[in-house]
Amino acid sequence: MTFATTDICDDNPGLLEDGRLAVLPPVFKHYGLHTKFCGPAVTLKVFEDNVLVRATLETPGNGSVLVVDGGGSIRRALVGGQLAVLAQNNGWAGIIVNGCVRDTDEINTCSVGVRALGAHPQRSARKGEGERNLRVNIAGVPVSPGNWIYADNDGVVVAEQQLI
Template sequence: MTFATCDLCDAHEDKLAAGTLHVLPPIFASFGRKQSFCGPARTLKVFEDNVLVRATLETPGQGHVLVVDGGGSLRCALVGGNLAQLAQDNGWAGILVNGCVRDAAELNACEVGIRALATHPQRSFRKGAGDADIKVGIAGVAVYPGDWIYADVDGVLVSRSAL
């Protein structure tokens, strides 16, 4: 699918005004070989623990975007090169992390789109805590399972329906 977030915003000003289309703040860095990606959201809420992230990426992605609400933590990474490879191998369209990633060179070699706040060399804890398929908050925007995520070089959009 070819799209431009700028064009989507222009074409759907009514949805922006109605609050069914949101533009995330421009705080996310881009990783992975796919500069543009979109798909329905699968959501996780974790904090400095990536066990659920791995378990989810081990399942068939079917073109979905994994949205990880990591609470905005900048103290460790939730996604690294091995998980990006899982995402690529299992058909995920992309990953959006409200937190950090690591292994940037490995991420950039994968055919998947990734957005995250920053890089951090330390891996996360592995306790298995968190929730899946719930409403999460990403940079002040609510994201529900099934919402559509559109990301390209200009930004990231969250839409209640496919555009």
């Protein structure tokens, strides 16, 4: 996987101008062994409940990036060490959480890339509420299922189509 988010931005000024390429704000922290990852987005919208997150990560990822709109909540974790292992073992390229993670020492041993707002020790609720495969809003940036996510040490960009 050879790309740099800086090059993607530099090479596509028109896409940035018209909104077909967007950059997530620099509010996400990096976890997991992969600092660089990319793939098509699979989207979830949940709030302090990770039942749907687990169910999704239990399925084959086929190199996709799970984008979880957790409403920006920093009151509970939506992804922990067990879910990062599921992501790694089921072929997910990465996870972006507009919310928190926990078990960061465990996540940091997994061969997957994870971005989240921060860490929180409290686990999520388990009511099974949420929606899948819809347009979500991640820190002010819309992400639709099938959009391409590119993440590296310089940031995360969202493209309407595969660019690399």
